[in-house]
Amino acid sequence: MTEKQEKILQAALELFAQEGFHATSTSKVAKHACVSEGLIFRHFGNKEGLLQAILDEGERRFRVLFADIVMETNPGRVIRKTIEMTSQIDASDYDFWKLQYKLKWELEVSGDEKMEPLKLALSNAFSKLDFESPGLEVALLLLFIDGLGSAVLKGSSIDVNEITQFLLKKYNL
Amino acid sequence: MTEKQEKILQAALELFAQEGFHATSTSKVAKHACVSEGLIFRHFGNKEGLLQAILDEGERRFRVLFADIVMETNPGRVIRKTIEMTSQIDASDYDFWKLQYKLKWELEVSGDEKMEPLKLALSNAFSKLDFESPGLEVALLLLFIDGLGSAVLKGSSIDVNEITQFLLKKYNL
Amino acid sequence: MTEKQEKILQAALELFAQEGFHATSTSKVAKHACVSEGLIFRHFGNKEGLLQAILDEGERRFRVLFADIVMETNPGRVIRKTIEMTSQIDASDYDFWKLQYKLKWELEVSGDEKMEPLKLALSNAFSKLDFESPGLEVALLLLFIDGLGSAVLKGSSIDVNEITQFLLKKYNL
Amino acid sequence: MTEKQEKILQAALELFAQEGFHATSTSKVAKHACVSEGLIFRHFGNKEGLLQAILDEGERRFRVLFADIVMETNPGRVIRKTIEMTSQIDASDYDFWKLQYKLKWELEVSGDEKMEPLKLALSNAFSKLDFESPGLEVALLLLFIDGLGSAVLKGSSIDVNEITQFLLKKYNL
DNA sequence: AATGAATGAGGGTTCATTCAT
DNA sequence: AATGAATGAACCCTCATTCAT
Numbered sequence: 001m002t003e004k005q006e007k008i009l010q011a012a013l014e015l016f017a018q019e020g021f022h023a024t025s026t027s028k029v030a031k032h033a034c035v036s037e038g039l040i041f042r043h044f045g046n047k048e049g050l051l052q053a054i055l056d057e058g059e060r061r062f063r064v065l066f067a068d069i070v071m072e073t074n075p076g077r078v079i080r081k082t083i084e085m086t087s088q089i090d091a092s093d094y095d096f097w098k099l100q101y102k103l104k105w106e107l108e109v110s111g112d113e114k115m116e117p118l119k120l121a122l123s124n125a126f127s128k129l130d131f132e133s134p135g136l137e138v139a140l141l142l143l144f145i146d147g148l149g150s151a152v153l154k155g156s157s158i159d160v161n162e163i164t165q166f167l168l169k170k171y172n173l
Numbered sequence: 174m175t176e177k178q179e180k181i182l183q184a185a186l187e188l189f190a191q192e193g194f195h196a197t198s199t200s201k202v203a204k205h206a207c208v209s210e211g212l213i214f215r216h217f218g219n220k221e222g223l224l225q226a227i228l229d230e231g232e233r234r235f236r237v238l239f240a241d242i243v244m245e246t247n248p249g250r251v252i253r254k255t256i257e258m259t260s261q262i263d264a265s266d267y268d269f270w271k272l273q274y275k276l277k278w279e280l281e282v283s284g285d286e287k288m289e290p291l292k293l294a295l296s297n298a299f300s301k302l303d304f305e306s307p308g309l310e311v312a313l314l315l316l317f318i319d320g321l322g323s324a325v326l327k328g329s330s331i332d333v334n335e336i337t338q339f340l341l342k343k344y345n346l
Numbered sequence: 347m348t349e350k351q352e353k354i355l356q357a358a359l360e361l362f363a364q365e366g367f368h369a370t371s372t373s374k375v376a377k378h379a380c381v382s383e384g385l386i387f388r389h390f391g392n393k394e395g396l397l398q399a400i401l402d403e404g405e406r407r408f409r410v411l412f413a414d415i416v417m418e419t420n421p422g423r424v425i426r427k428t429i430e431m432t433s434q435i436d437a438s439d440y441d442f443w444k445l446q447y448k449l450k451w452e453l454e455v456s457g458d459e460k461m462e463p464l465k466l467a468l469s470n471a472f473s474k475l476d477f478e479s480p481g482l483e484v485a486l487l488l489l490f491i492d493g494l495g496s497a498v499l500k501g502s503s504i505d506v507n508e509i510t511q512f513l514l515k516k517y518n519l
Numbered sequence: 520m521t522e523k524q525e526k527i528l529q530a531a532l533e534l535f536a537q538e539g540f541h542a543t544s545t546s547k548v549a550k551h552a553c554v555s556e557g558l559i560f561r562h563f564g565n566k567e568g569l570l571q572a573i574l575d576e577g578e579r580r581f582r583v584l585f586a587d588i589v590m591e592t593n594p595g596r597v598i599r600k601t602i603e604m605t606s607q608i609d610a611s612d613y614d615f616w617k618l619q620y621k622l623k624w625e626l627e628v629s630g631d632e633k634m635e636p637l638k639l640a641l642s643n644a645f646s647k648l649d650f651e652s653p654g655l656e657v658a659l660l661l662l663f664i665d666g667l668g669s670a671v672l673k674g675s676s677i678d679v680n681e682i683t684q685f686l687l688k689k690y691n692l
Numbered sequence: 693a694a695t696g697a698a699t700g701a702g703g704g705t706t707c708a709t710t711c712a713t
Numbered sequence: 714a715a716t717g718a719a720t721g722a723a724c725c726c727t728c729a730t731t732c733a734t
Contacts, residue, residue: 022195105278147320368541451624493666
């Protein structure tokens with residue numbers, strides 16, 4: 001990965017996240033990355049290839065993010081870490097996460113599969129803690145996580161820490 | 174509102190909801206509505222005007238939808254109706270609601286103000302029922318509602334009724 | 347000629363004169379005349395027909411304007427009146443005359459034939475006054491008149507009366 | 520300035536001069552220049568940018584044309600050269616000069632400032648030759664020049680050399 | 693690897709004109 | 714006579730992509 005390749009990816013990430021995939025022209029990306037437009041196509045084939053490269057990087061980050069939770073053996077900590085996930089994301093990564101959300105709507109890229117390991121870990125955790133309907137608990141928790149992430153990234157004035165604490169209390173964690 | 178105007182709005186709603194605003198060309202809308210492309214501009218000025226016309230209709234529907242909840246005096250029923258909201262939406266209205274979600278991401282049209290009356294009604298309801306932190310309860314519930322709507326409209330395999338019942342039980346409703 | 351027909355002609359004259367024929371849309375003319383766009387085509391067939399109607403009216407005005415000069419028997423007065431022609435045009439007729447000039451360039455409508463009677467009268471006048479080359483004198487004078495009209499209608503800061511007097515003196519008139 | 524850029528400019532000059540700015544589509548320019556339409560916008564930004572590029576070149580030619588006159592120290596020669604200006608223009612430059620005239624009417628681009636140096640030189644010349652009203656003499660002469668240029672470029676049958684000679688004689692030059 | 697000129701398809705929009713009422 | 718909805722061609726312009734260098 002050359003330096004210019006990085007610059008293109010960075011510029012694309014920013015612009016796709018801020019303006020959306022379709023609303024961002026490759027020419028804008030090139031200008032933003034201080035690179036000739038042709039170079040984008042040399043390195044990534046086409047506009048979708050550029051997106052895919054960003055998505056692949058996303059895949060990796062998801063794995064890193066989830067790994068910490070999935071590896072956790074204490075069931076309470078699994079749930080706690082899941083709930084605290086949103087409040088942990090670094091402000092410098094906002095563009096990255098925003099893009100993930102955006103794409104789900106703009107290109108109907110689901111990204112649901114990525115959640116499977118987390119679902120399993122959570123399901124297992126709720127079972128161990130003798131919750132009545134572990135499956136529904138998982139679903140409910142993930143809906144909350146999704147809603148919270150969505151709110152935060154859209155710039156809602158919500159206080160993430162406060163509501164995170166509030167939910168933890170509900171689960172006695 | 175002439176017959177062709179309706180057809181344009183309907184076609185635009187469908188396409189904007191399915192493909193997104195930027196990815197849908199006015200020419201596609203025209204073809205879908207079996208109408209000349211120029212007519213779109215005669216009636217709605219420009220592409221954004223067309224979108225606005227759909228949004229205005231949306232505004233109306235939001236008010237109708239919320240009115241029923243906001244008018245409710247029994248606090249338990251306010252919360253119940255809010256939780257059941259998603260499961261009530263008619264399949265034939267999916268495009269409409271999908272578009273609302275999509276636009277929040279594609280054009281960063283927040284639509285947060287529209288929620289204010291609902292927030293108030295819920296806050297009031299939680300207070301009456303002696304919940305400790307009514308404000309946080311509202312926030313939490315709305316995050317869940319948002320997440321659920323998002324999941325359903327994105328075609329998740331989630332069972333809306335089941336999870337709705339599950340949540341009602343959590344609130345002892 | 348109905349009242350609406352007049353209004354269309356008036357609006358078209360103004361707009362064609364100010365913005366040019368090609369830059370003025372029939373829709374703009376209709377709006378300016380407070381009339382439906384279709385009416386223009388009912389009355390004048392097409393956009394060029396509308397222009398022609400204005401031009402026909404122009405033809406008439408040219409004849410009226412020149413008649414006074416051509417009928418003059420005193421040779422000195424023929425020349426004097428020609429020179430004074432520009433300073434006589436009423437400010438309310440500026441649009442009309444401006445359009446004539448504009449069309450000569452935009453549509454290459456010459457309007458040269460219209461000048462023939464004037465040329466003859468001038469030629470005759472210069473002959474009677476024993477000018478050496480009446481033909482050239484006519485040509486020169488008309489070039490000047492054309493230049494002066496052009497300058498005035500383009501909004502030059504030239505003082506028409508002053509220069510008119512100056513020229514009259516050159517011809518000892 | 521690449522070869523294709525030149526071809527675009529040349530084609531635009533011809534077409535704008537012949538048909539007018541508004542009546543010439545960028546697509547026509549592209550075809551005439553045997554070039555893709557998009558290239559016009561890559562190089563000149565938009566249609567007006569294309570026009571401006573032509574106008575800038577015009578600016579240059581004006582300076583060259585006037586320089587010769589303005590540098591002249593002999594007052595008689597200043598006037599003589601001014602009068603002879605029109606007869607000097609090369610037939611191959613007709614499109615260029617025609618466009619200058621056309622634009623004055625179509626877009627109301629005055630170009631009056633460009634004449635200032637010439638006005639000064641002429642005013643000075645008439646003063647030195649003890650003309651009574653140098654200012655008016657200048658105005659008169661320029662009106663004539665404008666009228667003559669206009670006539671010639673519109674394809675009048677006027678004999679430029681003959682009338683030029685005639686005027687020179689009037690000034691005893 | 694990198695540029696920037698060049699392309700052609702398609703973008704949103706305006707146009708003159710027609711037609712039913 | 715008059716309207717205004719409706720059309721389709723053409724408008725200027727932007728797009729993703731290719732190519733020669």
